[in-house]
Amino acid sequence: MVITVRNVSRYADTNAQGDMLFRAMLDALRVRESITVDFAGVQNATSSFVNSSFVRLLDHYSFSVIQRRLRIIGVNRQIANMIRSRMQFEAAA
Template sequence: MVVVVKDLVSSCDTNYDGMVVHKHVLSALHGTDSVVVDFSGIPNVTSSFVNCAFVALLQDFDFAQIRSRLHLQNVNRQIGNLVRDRMKKEAATVA
């Protein structure tokens, strides 16, 4: 299943944007094995967005599950670095 971020929010700047995406990603992860989140047309993300969209997934899944089942595509350097960095740091605090 593919979640296209641009279909859900116009940008990825705020907590609210993150919550909207989180709702769809969480639902997809509960419904299918492999989920792709597509960032086409998204120039950047903030930590507020990443905390709400992805870090919050750690309440339902462990990081190993997320890494194996959640795939990101069409990400630029900034998006990739921030998502990876935030998830690794928050997963370490949960562990």
Template structure:
């Protein structure tokens, strides 16, 4: 499945925009299907968008599953770094709370 972000939101600049993408990608991710998220036309996104669209997935599936099925294309370094750092933060928090 390919989700072109700009086909579904006017801007990728808010939590609400991220929620639209989250609702699109959640069902296939839950089923273990590959999802390609296409950022064509977007140069940067705020953490609110990333939190809503992708970090919330980690409440439903493991980081390993998310990394296995999600790919990001036509993405910038800023977008990639933000997603990576938010995923890492959530994983560290889960470990801290588990006492690991």
């Protein structure tokens, strides 16, 4: 299953937009073994968005499970690095 960020939240700027993506990912992970999140057309993301979407998944799944079941495509280096570093930091806390 592919979840396209632009279709879910349009942008990747606010906590509310992150919450929309979080809910879509959580719903999909409850019924699918793996999901893909597509950032096509999204040029930047805020830490608020990443915290409200990806980091919140750690309340439901371990970091290793998320790594195994979630694939991110169409993402630029800045967004990919932010997601990775925030997830690693929070998983280690």
